[in-house]
Amino acid sequence: MEQEQTQQEEALMCQSCGMPMHGGELLGSEADGNKTTEYCMYCYEAGEFKQPDITLQGMTDLCTGYMVEEGMEETAARKVLADTLPLLKRWNSTAGSIGM
Numbered sequence: 001m002e003q004e005q006t007q008q009e010e011a012l013m014c015q016s017c018g019m020p021m022h023g024g025e026l027l028g029s030e031a032d033g034n035k036t037t038e039y040c041m042y043c044y045e046a047g048e049f050k051q052p053d054i055t056l057q058g059m060t061d062l063c064t065g066y067m068v069e070e071g072m073e074e075t076a077a078r079k080v081l082a083d084t085l086p087l088l089k090r091w092n093s094t095a096g097s098i099g100m
């Protein structure tokens with residue numbers, strides 16, 4: 001129950017797709033060009049989500065495809081995603097209005 005305030009540079013995770021962002025190379029960018037530590041470059045670029053209309057279900061399907069490509073079984077991938085994606089900021093926040 002202490003996830004919110006712990007700073008963990010080494011364990012940054014995209015708050016949209018759940019992808020680990022090691023070292024900062026995969027960080028998305030804000031409109032002013034600065035990096036964001038919240039989302040990866042595949043989800044968020046220049047201050048906007050790349051798929052602003054995607055749903056949690058859609059993101060689950062998208063990520064499942066990547067994980068299966070990496071050798072994970074689809075059922076296992078979906079279980080992992082079902083456990084993690086709903087907890088991420090993009091899907092967890094009721095006040096999320098970015099990109100609407």
Ligand SMILES: [Zn+2]
Pocket residue numbers: 014015016017018019039040041042043044
């Ligand atoms: Zn992402």
